[in-house]
Amino acid sequence: MKIVIVGGGAGGLELATTLGHNLGKKGKADIVLIDRNQTHIWKPLLHEVASGSLDADIDAVGYRAHAYKNHFEFKLGTLGGVDRARKVVLLDAFVDEEGEEILPQREESYDYLVLAIGSVSNDFGVEGVAQHCTFLDSPAQARRFHQRLVDRFIRLNRDLADGQSDRKLRVAIIGAGATGVELSAELYKAQEWFTSYGLREITPEHLEVSLIEAGPRLLPALNDRISSGAHEELVKLGVNVRVNTAIVSARPRSLVTKEGEEIPTDLMVWAAGVKAPEFLTHIDGLETNRANQIVVEPTLQAKGDPSIFVLGDCAGCPITGPDGQQKWVPPRAQSAHQMASSVGRNLCLLLREKTLQEFQYKDLGSLVSLSQYTAFGRLMGGLARGGLSLEGKVARMAYVSLYRMHQVAIYGWTRTAVVALADKINHFIRPRFKLH
Numbered sequence: 049m050k051i052v053i054v055g056g057g058a059g060g061l062e063l064a065t066t067l068g069h070n071l072g073k074k075g076k077a078d079i080v081l082i083d084r085n086q087t088h089i090w091k092p093l094l095h096e097v098a099s100g101s102l103d104a105d106i107d108a109v110g111y112r113a114h115a116y117k118n119h120f121e122f123k124l125g126t127l128g129g130v131d132r133a134r135k136v137v138l139l140d141a142f143v144d145e146e147g148e149e150i151l152p153q154r155e156e157s158y159d160y161l162v163l164a165i166g167s168v169s170n171d172f173g174v175e176g177v178a179q180h181c182t183f184l185d186s187p188a189q190a191r192r193f194h195q196r197l198v199d200r201f202i203r204l205n206r207d208l209a210d211g212q213s214d215r216k217l218r219v220a221i222i223g224a225g226a227t228g229v230e231l232s233a234e235l236y237k238a239q240e241w242f243t244s245y246g247l248r249e250i251t252p253e254h255l256e257v258s259l260i261e262a263g264p265r266l267l268p269a270l271n272d273r274i275s276s277g278a279h280e281e282l283v284k285l286g287v288n289v290r291v292n293t294a295i296v297s298a299r300p301r302s303l304v305t306k307e308g309e310e311i312p313t314d315l316m317v318w319a320a321g322v323k324a325p326e327f328l329t330h331i332d333g334l335e336t337n338r339a340n341q342i343v344v345e346p347t348l349q350a351k352g353d354p355s356i357f358v359l360g361d362c363a364g365c366p367i368t369g370p371d372g373q374q375k376w377v378p379p380r381a382q383s384a385h386q387m388a389s390s391v392g393r394n395l396c397l398l399l400r401e402k403t404l405q406e407f408q409y410k411d412l413g414s415l416v417s418l419s420q421y422t423a424f425g426r427l428m429g430g431l432a433r434g435g436l437s438l439e440g441k442v443a444r445m446a447y448v449s450l451y452r453m454h455q456v457a458i459y460g461w462t463r464t465a466v467v468a469l470a471d472k473i474n475h476f477i478r479p480r481f482k483l484h
């Protein structure tokens with residue numbers, strides 16, 4: 049049996065690793081992971097790559113070496129489509145940055161296919177956003193933003209040293225969900241490190257971060273306590289928080305609100321929502337929802353094709369909310385993690401010709417980190433049955449432990465402990481911030 053997983057992200061890499069151990073190692077199935085990148089960075093860390101508090105070159109997991117150690121095969125490729133009748137995935141030609149072809153257009157056959165290709169930013173068709181705003185969908189985009197940030201800080205420092213005291217770096221972040229809120233705080237931390245590391249002219253007053261939200265409050269998906277706590281802390285840092293402000297167009301150096309106000313800015317990050325990649329809506333016969341997600345059965349098999357499983361941000365998995373309303377499992381790392389475990393279990397059951405289990409989503413709570421300043425969160429389940437609110441250092445530790453749990457899923461406990469120790473040593477011997 050050959051299982052092909054496309055997308056080695058928060059869910060896909062965990063699944064490939066588990067199946068490699070449970071099936072690949074014992075020769076019960078061939079496991080193939082396909083990704084368009086050569087390395088994996090856990091997506092919830094991308095805002096830290098963007099600010100420089102995380103060096104992606106150190107933290108990234110190389111797919112090939114990881115596959116070799118964990119009994120699966122890695123193939124580099126970008127999914128372009130699926131031919132369900134012939135049970136093959138279609139991979140686009142792979143070209144390098146200069147446009148030279150590295151790998152031709154190819155096909156990969158499968159007995160079972162798992163789609164785990166995540167999501168992309170949703171610009172909701174707002175004029176100019178695709179051209180002028182940065183998205184944080186991939187490590188490459190996060191690195192690009194970081195490079196621009198470094199260049200702008202260096203130029204600002206020079207202008208201030210030349211006596212142009214009115215100069216500021218203006219960053220606008222559109223969307224006050226977790227990504228927007230966390231990135232705002234990270235930018236102030238970045239400014240502190242830039243000043244400490246020699247750009248001495250720059251003070252917090254020279255950074256102007258505007259966090260712009262169309263709705264009435266920050267973190268709309270989280271409770272009031274977390275939302276107001278994060279709002280207060282961001283204002284203390286100096287963030288210009290603007291709620292009830294809808295952006296209707298983006299220009300090269302400014303944003304325009306619904307009321308016609310023009311907000312001048314040097315860097316713009318669009319973090320106002322996600323959707324699954326558009327081409328999923330063209331996979332013949334598969335049902336998709338308004339967010340382009342492939343609609344799945346309770347077993348996480350695609351509706352109408354039991355040989356395709358879908359997990360993570362690209363899966364449209366209906367659930368009933370506590371208020372009895374039908375909704376979709378939210379596009380979050382914990383959903384991808386839980387779905388990966390469920391798909392792994394079901395593929396093993398399929399092999400043994402047993403009945404598949406239904407996926408049950410458990411909301412384990414939410415955590416939001418404001419860089420190293422503070423964190424807020426609410427944990428659910430286990431001992432915190434009625435919900436446990438966390439704040440400050442404890443919330444920050446819980447937040448960090450989320451990444452450690454992802455590392456446990458891909459490295460196991462022993463290696464994760466060694467990696468955590470290596471991180472501590474790196475913290476001591478390397479610069480605390482990436483400044484190039």
Ligand SMILES: Cc1cc2nc3c(=O)[nH]c(=O)nc-3n(C[C@H](O)[C@H](O)[C@H](O)COP(=O)(O)OP(=O)(O)OC[C@H]3O[C@@H](n4cnc5c(N)ncnc54)[C@H](O)[C@@H]3O)c2cc1C
Pocket residue numbers: 054055056057058059060082083084085088090091092093094095125126127128164165166167184185226227359360361362379380381382383384415
């Ligand atoms: C800045 C940021 C902060 C976040 N913070 C949080 C948080 O605090 N908590 C939380 O729960 N969630 C957070 N999220 C959301 C979370 O990252 C996602 O929900 C989660 O990563 C989804 O996992 P996934 O496996 O579905 O997709 P991903 O982790 O996005 O992985 C998708 C993989 O598919 C690959 N891929 C994509 N397209 C193709 C293609 N055509 N062909 C081949 N490979 C492809 C990609 O390279 C990637 O490796 C955050 C997201 C961002 C961007």
